[in-house]
Amino acid sequence: MSNVWRPEVNIDPWGPFIGRDFKNQTTTxxxxxxxxxxxxxxxxxxxxxxxxxxxxxxxxxxxxxxxxxxxxxxxxxxxxxxxxxxxxxxxxxxxxxxxxxxxxxxxxxxxxxxxxxxxxxxxxxxxxxxxxxxxxxxxxxxxxxxxxxxxxxxxxxxxxxxxxxxxxxxxxxxxxxxxxxxxxxxxxxxxxxxxxxxxxxxxxxxxxxxxxxxxxxxxxxxxxxxxxxxxxxxxxxxxxxxxxxxxxxxxxxxxxxxxxxxxxxxxxSSSRKAGNHARIAEEFGSSNLSTSGAKSRVTGNVTTLIKLSNHAFDTKSSAKQADERIVSFEPTNDQIKVTKDIHIRSDPNPDYDGNEPHIGDIISNIQSASAASGLKPGETTVTVSSTSVDDLTEGGSVRSDYGPGKGDSDDEGPLVVHAKKGSWQRLGG
Structure with missing residues (x-):
């Protein structure tokens, strides 16, 4: 019995550029x-x-x-x-x-x-x-x-x-x-x-x-x-x-x-975890502190006034301190940037005379937010992160340009950057 596969079939070469002594290989x-x-x-x-x-x-x-x-x-x-x-x-x-x-x-x-x-x-x-x-x-x-x-x-x-x-x-x-x-x-x-x-x-x-x-x-x-x-x-x-x-x-x-x-x-994965922190930020009324989902850029100024007794904490007037606590950056191409924490501490006012009943409500809200986030009394941390993560198949990036800062978590939610129209898109775009 022959071991050759379909020996009766004609498989002679055809067309130009074929050698004169062309020999077909035996297919077993x-x-x-x-x-x-x-x-x-x-x-x-x-x-x-x-x-x-x-x-x-x-x-x-x-x-x-x-x-x-x-x-x-x-x-x-x-x-x-x-x-x-x-x-x-x-x-x-x-x-x-x-x-x-x-x-x-x-x-x-x-x-x-x-x-x-x-x-x-x-x-x-x-x-x-x-x-x-x-x-x-x-x-x-x-x-x-x-x-x-x-x-x-x-x-x-x-x-x-x-x-x-x-x-x-x-x-x-x-x-x-x-x-x-x-x-x-x-x-x-x-x-x-x-x-x-x-x-x-x-x-x-x-x-x-x-x-x-x-x-x-x-x-x-x-x-x-x-x-x-x-x-x-x-x-x-x-x-x-x-x-x-x-x-x-x-x-x-x-x-x-x-x-x-x-x-x-x-x-x-971490961006999903960051949703609770975003809601805490809203409780403080800092709605102007936001991240752009399209550009993953921290923008805006904190304009919320928290009145503690006769003194007002005006974040807009203390721009220098705000700059030290808020890291605003312009993403370069498609890169991930490390998110930073904003620490807002509420200290008791020695001049408080008890004539402003709404202050206690403010402090109570702060303490409730602190307890909800698992922080120590007197300290509330608002993590600025993007709750809208672009699909990586749209040109997202997972690069970190900064080392872990003090207080940063290993599971920081990366800000994934959407590639600009017309640019060479990475991993999916």
């Missing part, structure tokens, strides 16, 4: 088993990616304007098409041709470029130096483009079997460029871990330890996908390893989308 039933297994795993990961991508697109403010949303859907579509086309070729439904090899390589180039840019997109959320992050983005694109051009000039002639020299060079360079991509992937993930630790965890945002630990574990799986591709190149049928590309990059895509969801979930 073992090759078909491997191909079917890989294709089934590819379909499963495609369904997972569709689910994750749909969820992120649905929660995105402007999905059609989000660069991140476009990248994940293009990566998903290109990977699926490449896997399907490769599967049909191995099953002998598509004959060898220059057009076939060109399209396979074209999908692969888009696939690699998009996946690395998605990784860089995640890095740019928290990187402190925006210019340096842009250099990483452009530098990686230039390096990958140069490799893609070289592969076009070597891999296609080798597959078309134009001459034996191209085949020998391709045997070496094909493995080398896979190793280069492995190193780039490892370096980008290492830099992400380094930046998370330096700019978030070391600045007091201990809740991002969960993100660090998750990335440390998941990076191993991501790198193993590149190793799997390199190992698959040793399969006797030298085209079978192409089938592993869509599977590997779909797994990587799912990892990136899971990472985006984790970053978003951690970033908004």
């Amino acid at each position: 039933k073992t090759d078909i088993i491997i191909t079917c297994f890989v294709w089934a795993a590819t379909v499963i990961n495609s369904l997972i990616a569709i689910y994750l991508g749909y969820h992120q697109s649905k929660t995105s403010r402007s999905p059609l304007r989000s660069v991140y949303i476009w990248m994940i859907w293009l990566e998903l579509g290109v990977s699926f098409i490449m896997g399907l086309e490769s599967f049909l070729h191995v099953m002998k439904f598509i004959r060898p041709s220059f057009a076939f090899y060109f399209t396979i390589l074209f999908w692969w180039c888009i696939q690699v470029q998009l996946l690395l840019q998605i990784i860089i997109n995640r890095i740019r959320i928290i990187v402190p130096d925006r210019r340096f992050s842009r250099k990483i983005m452009i530098g990686t694109a230039v390096i990958v483009t140069a490799i893609n051009i070289s592969v076009f000039n070597i891999w296609i002639p080798a597959r078309c079997q134009i001459n034996h020299t191209y085949i020998l060079v391709n045997e070496i360079w094909d493995r080398m460029e896979k190793v280069v991509y492995l190193l780039i992937d490892a370096l980008l993930n290492w830099y992400f871990l380094k930046t998370v630790k330096a700019n978030l965890i070391n600045n007091g945002l201990q809740k991002y330890n969960k993100l660090l630990r998750f990335n440390q574990r998941i990076i191993i799986l991501s790198l193993l996908m590149d190793v799997m591709i390199i190992a698959a190149m040793s399969i006797p049928n030298t085209f079978i390893y192409i089938q592993f590309h869509p599977l590997a990059y779909l797994v990587k895509l799912n990892i990136e989308m899971t990472m985006a969801n984790l970053i978003k979930r951690i970033a908004i």
